[in-house]
Amino acid sequence: MHISPLLTDLYELTMLAGYLERGMHERPAVFDLFFRSNPYQGGYAVFAGLETALEYLEELRFTATDLEYLESLNLFSPAFLAYLESFRFRGRVSAPPEGSVVFAREPLLTVEGGLAEAQFVETALLNVINFQTLVASKGARINHAAGGAQVMEFGLRRAQGPDGGLSVARAAYIGGVRSTSxxxxxxxxxxxxKGTHAHSWIMAFADELTAFRRYAEVFPQGCILLIDTYDTLKSGLPNALTVAAELRERGHELFGVRIDSGDLAYLSRQVRAAFDEAGFPGVKVVASNELDEHVIESIRAEGGRVDIYGVGTRLATCAGEGGGALGGVYKLVQVDHSPKLKLTSDVSKATLPDHKTVLRVVDRQGNFIQDVITLRGEALSPGDLVYDPGNPLQQVRIPDAANFVELRSLVMEGGRRCRPPETLDAAADRSQEQLSRLPAGCLRLINPHTYKVSISAGLNQLRLSLITEVKDKFKTRHT
Amino acid sequence: MHISPLLTDLYELTMLAGYLERGMHERPAVFDLFFRSNPYQGGYAVFAGLETALEYLEELRFTATDLEYLESLNLFSPAFLAYLESFRFRGRVSAPPEGSVVFAREPLLTVEGGLAEAQFVETALLNVINFQTLVASKGARINHAAGGAQVMEFGLRRAQGPDGGLSVARAAYIGGVRSTSxxxxxxxxxxxxKGTHAHSWIMAFADELTAFRRYAEVFPQGCILLIDTYDTLKSGLPNALTVAAELRERGHELFGVRIDSGDLAYLSRQVRAAFDEAGFPGVKVVASNELDEHVIESIRAEGGRVDIYGVGTRLATCAGEGGGALGGVYKLVQVDHSPKLKLTSDVSKATLPDHKTVLRVVDRQGNFIQDVITLRGEALSPGDLVYDPGNPLQQVRIPDAANFVELRSLVMEGGRRCRPPETLDAAADRSQEQLSRLPAGCLRLINPHTYKVSISAGLNQLRLSLITEVKDKFKTRHT
Incomplete structure (x- = not known):
């Protein structure tokens, strides 16, 4: 998945030109990539996109064609274009591995390098991490709702562009959706x-039974018949029962039937009962049609008998609460080794300054208690007080029996990966393992328990003093 | 934008294999691509994605690597893989030009060809047309809300994957959003x-005024200063006024200031007044921050003084009513020259069978009155009765003074384009021209006037008889 260096907002290039012209481009800088609230108003996010992002950083270079285009804009000096020709990303990146369960306000990627290179990669990193993390989180929610039933992704036709579809399949897999169309x-x-056939297959034959028979002849193994083209219970079901019996005579078992419309809870019960009664308890019921975690939950609540959920549009487009985007941002937290703070109109949302570490506090069994963001190198011990980043009045004490696990590690150094890319399976296994270690209430789809993310005493103190400093500046200057 | 032949749902390939094995692959077939309701619960859609789709169809071929992968799935016969090696799309495509205003239920693309080739291209065509039409329609809504103010697209960082961002810029342009970051x-x-700079530029300097000065030195022309890093009115505005005066001394004019947070209606009025009072009436006010058509409408309703709206996330992800996806579908309407019908549980939503023509009924001034879908070759005249596709009881008569314009033309024949690709400007001009010809109520963002799309007497009659025929079949077989 090659990403062009021009896949960037123009302002990254104008800032780069500005830093170069001012001789500031190699000043040491640190940026954090984080999001401000969990996607889907949920209790967590599943981190994804890291390997794609690292590949981009390693391969980042401007081709002659790219430079010609930039020259044609009449915005940039020859000196800047010459600088771009040898521009590479040579910085350091810290990040959790893909599939990690992460939370709002935690720095996910921390990028260290010269001000120019670390700034420039903002847009592409956000594009990749925002979207893949959003999809992986949706996948995890849907997978959780399915409660052990399989989930298949088939959202390509409604995905946001060709590569949107490709990213969806990758990230959904990391979230636990382990097959795709x-x-x-x-x-x-x-x-x-995985796949079945479309309604058009049925309609291309004189009748549904013939269409089923022909499909089962070509694909006797793993055969799934779509039974709702004309009428699920009056036509599709009896025809599928006929073909199941015929397949068995030829030594095969019908793999499943798919229902793509109507009352899926009711129809799945009827279809299940009919196949059981006819001696085909192994035939799987596949359900699809605008499914998401909430619809799946309601199908199960109504006693639906679905073995495999096919999820398309609402997974591919990350529909639902929060509306299709993870609001990840990329903020300067340190320059020239001095901490930097960005205020917003709501001061409780001020950024967390400086280079930081994210510690996961776990109990003796390894289950997650809470996360704490500290200054890099700051010691944290059981019994310490830690603070809510939105309101320092809210404090908790780290339990005595706690252990600490660092959420992130150095994944890139000098612009090269510190380790070979992980497999998708490792990432997918990690998400399932970590989700099982979360307090159960955090997995609830609506109004989940809030997993606590605190900041250490040192970080809290630094932030308070920087907020005061910034506020004082205006007073001096403008009153 | 190369699209792989493997960018498809697996079932397209299994059906292809099935048709080949049954010797049905060259049976003449016709498919329609259409959507069932206008995006965003709006009054129209702007058609986009055609040139991307035609490029895909022209270039469609399986490489050796693709075939090796398919072989590795152990699903397909050697004969089928050999067939794929020389597989090309050699069919015909009818479509409106990009930028056309189109409506629910109208066939947009009609694809004619052998059953196999016409079926196979379903997924990629839907992926491209669904997303680009969704974005172009969102762009048109936002552009309409801006009422003559400029709109810039800068959604890349929240777009759905790298290519999602690229498709967004293209399609938004067709909808009327004529610049991008x-x-x-x-x-x-x-x-x-187009672009400005980020908050991090400001934070990289000792103070905001220095940061503004340095940026204006590097980019004295077209300079836009971001004024909300610390405090828009107390810090950003006075500093920008200072730099505007300094720039003027050096013979330049500040191009604009950008506000990215807070009450944009209020702040834009204050900023406008301050620049006007200081003798800088030409400085543009740029507003951004989670904008969409509704927010822009409310800013204008509150007397906001914004010259340029920067729209990101909600354009790139097509957020809003309907949730990020256009439900376009691709249905078989004719095979072996016989019309085909797909019923759904709600019979009023049954597909429109057979090969069809879409006529736009216009008045003497060329303004749009309504659209009528007819059977291909069926004559339609002023004074004729036409029918609501959801309920034949609802009939209207074509006005006497009406003219007819065919919405679509043949754009591909024998797998080759009938004409060179159009420019994006031509498509963008078309959308603005056609939107100006719609009844004004159709442009309303909420509860718009419903533009009438009717079916002809011949199509209505054919559909009724096919519905009866299908329903009769079940009775015979299952009672």
Whole structure:
């Protein structure tokens, strides 16, 4: 998945030119990438996109064609274009591994390097991490709602562009959705590909029974019949029962039937009962049609008998609470080794300055208690007081029996990865393992328990003093 | 924008294999691509994605690597893989030009060809047309809300994947959003690129005034200063006024200031007044921060003084009513020259069978009255009765003074384009021209006037008889 260096907002380039002209481009700088609230008003996010991002950083270079285009804009000096020709990302990146469960306000990527290089990569990093983390989180929610039933992704036709579809399959897999209909995702990422047939297959034959028979002849193994083209219970179901019996005579078992419309809870119960009664308890019921975590939850609550959920549009477009975007941002937290703070109109949302560490506080069994963001190098011990980043009045004490695990590690140094890319399976296994260690209430789809993310005493103190300093400046200057 | 032949749902390939094995692959077939309701609960859609789709169809071929991957799935026969090696799309496509205003239920693309080739291209065509039409429609809504103020697209960082961002810039342009921050979109599509600087630029300097001065030194022309890093009115505005005066002394005019947080209606009025009073009536006020058509409308309703709206996330992700996806579908309407119908549980939503023509009924001035879908070759005349596709009881008569314009033309024949690709400007001009010809109520953002799309007497009659025929089949078989 090659990402062009021109996949960037123009202002990254104008700032780069400005830093170069002012001789500031190599000043040491640190940026944090984080989001301000969990996606879908949920209790967590599943981090994804890191390997794509690291590949981008490693391969970042401007081609002659790119430079010609930039020259044609009549914005940039020859000196700047010459500088871009040898521009590479040579910085350091810290991040959690993909599939990690992460939370609002935690620095996910921390990028260290010269001011110019660390600033420039903002747009592409946000594009990749925002979207893949959003999809992985949606995948995890849907997978959780399915409660052990399989989930298949087939959102390609409604995905946001060709590569949108490809990113969806990758990130959904990390979130726990372990198959896709997207053949290119199979080729590129090795994700298992699955599929059935469309209504048009049925309509291309004189009648539904003939269409089923022909399909079962071509694909006797793993055959899934779509039974709602004309009428699920009056036509599709009896025809599928006929074909199941015929397949068995030829030594095969019908794999499943798919229902793509109507009352899925009711129809799945009827279809399940009919196949059980006819001696086909192994036939899987596949359900699809605008499914998401809430619809799946309601199907199960009504006793639906679905073995496999096919999820398309609402996974691919990350529909639902929060509306299709993770509001990840990329903020300067340190320059020339001095901490930097960005205020907003709501002071409780001021950024967390300086270079930081994220510690996960776990109990003796390894279950997650809370996370604490500290200054880099700051010691944290059981029994210490830590603070709510939105309101320092809210304090908690780290339990005595707690252990600390660092959420992130150095993944890139001098512009090169510190380790080979991880497999998608490792990331997918990690998300499932970590979700199982969260307090159960955090997994609730609506009004989940809030997992606590605190800041250390040192970070709290630094932030308070920087807020005061910035506020004092205006007073001096403007009153 | 190369699209892989493997960018498809697996079932397109299994159906292809099935048709080949049954010797049905060259049966003449016709598919329609259409959507069932206008995006954003709005009054129209702006058609986009056609040139991307035609490029895909022309270039469609399986590489050796693709075939190796498919072989590795152990699903397909050697005969089928050999067939794929020489597989090309050689069919015909009818479509409106990009930028056309279109409506729910109208066939947009009609694809004619062998059953196999016409079926196979379903997923990629839907992916491209669904997303680009959704974005172009959002762009048109936002542009309409801005009422003559400029709109800039800068959603790349929240777009759905790298190419999602690229498709967004292209399609938004067709909808009327004529600049972007996405440099790659400038390179690939020739769209004007625009930008300012980020909060981090400000924070990289000792204070805001120094940061403004340095930026204005590097980019004295077209300079836009971001004034909300610390405090818009107390800090950003006075500092920008200082720099505007300094620039003027050096023979330049400050281009604009950008406000990215807070009450944009209020702040824009204050900022406008301050610049006017200080003798800088030409300085543009740029506003951004989670804007969409509704927020822009409310800023204007409150007397906001914004010259340029920067729109990001909510354009790039097509947020809002309907949730980020256009539900376009691709349905078989004819095979072996016989019309085909797909019923759904709600019979009023049954597909429109057979090969069809879309006529736009216009008055003497060329303004749009309504659209009528007819059977291909069926004559339609002023005074004729036409029918609501959801309920034949609702009939209207075509006005006597009406003229007819065919919405679509043949754009591909024998797998080759019938004409060279159009420019994006032509498409963008078309959308603005056609929107101006719609009844004004159709442009309303909420509860718009419903533009009438009717079906002809011949199509209505054919559909009724096919519905009866399908329903009769179940009775015979299952009672």
């Amino acid at each position: 997207n053949v290119q995702a199979g080729q590129v990422f090795g994700i298992p590909v | 996405n440099v790659q979109a400038g390179q690939v599509f020739g769209i004007p690129v």
